[in-house]
Amino acid sequence: MATLEIKNLHVSIAIADGLKPILRGVDLTVRSGETHAIMGPNGSGKSTLAYTIAGHPRYEVTEGEILLDGENVLEMSVDERARAGMFLAMQYPVEVPGVTVSNFLRTAKTAIDGKAPALRTWTGEVRTAMDALRMDPEFATRNVNEGFSGGEKKRHEILQMELLRPQIAVLDETDSGLDVDALRIVSEGVNRLKGNSEVGVLLITHYTRILQYIKPDFVHVFVAGRIAEQGGPELADRLEAEGYDRFLASAV
Template identity: 70%
Template structure:
């Protein structure tokens, strides 16, 4: 069993006015096999936590730390975090002109595993994953996220997750910009990877609609740069009915 442990994490972000502290003592532990929904209003620091864990250079850990199976991530480079099993599905995936999806995926897999996958097996795995996500075969020949719809970008994020098989997946508002059909397909992909690999999932979202398809074992209310409350799936229903107001002063 693997563990992602966040202990008293403080993070600042570079702004035009200088560094601004966004995370103010986050404590959270996720075990493999668990799905944790992180819910909170805009500006509460949810995405900051995702980027800080992944190693974005504009996000600085100024206190506390996070640990992958006991090893400090602040001591790891971005690629070392990925090789250790950490994966981030971005809210706003970037376009990479001149790099095809097929080349991008194989290069990423080679970097994570330390060796290139066997061609015959790899092609079969990619095709199966693309079929599961209702992606046309010519998708693999397109440049990464260039001209992609919102749904196509999010499907590519989950395709990466399915092929790279991380120990922990951070999904930063994967439901944003998706219609009902795309939301269901993307959710099925997350559930499939979770069921097959037992990876731990940190699901960052504003809304409960994705929780109709991806059922969390834990729900956390994130406000003012920290976890203000935690509970089971019933907490998400409470938030749907009552909102975040009563947590804003905590």
């Protein structure tokens, strides 16, 4: 069991003439086995929250804290956070020329587990996970994200999540740019991990369509850097019908 607690989180980014506040007091708790959807209009700070949890150096925490099972996440380096059990499926995964997917996955697995995976079982595990995500075996020999289509990049993110088996997974707009088939394949991957582990999921999205495949337990509406409203799955239905307009009007 793991608990991710975000308390009164304020985050800024550096701009030419100082710091620009993006998050203005976020409170959120994600426990093992729970799925939280964070929804909100563009520019509301959803991705900032995701990258701050992962520890991207661009984002400066000016107030508040992030705790994983009581441990101060903000004092951990990026790789320590991942080894502590956190995972970020990125919206824009980065190319790493000359590093093959298979080498990358093995290196990451070794780092997370603290020892190299047993070669025999690992190869099978990777192949099974790739099959389930409808990824051609040839994919493993390609360089990380190099020349990947949008859908391939997202499947590759979910592949990593399934193999690394995090305690808390943050999915940053994993649905963006996916057609219906790819969306379903990616969602199945998330649901598989939810089914065979106790992963807590923080699903960040602009649209509700991924929520037809991945059922949230909680829905939080993010506006202007803080949570404006929260509720159960029914809140997502209401957003689908009404859009974000009523939140935007009140945020001004």
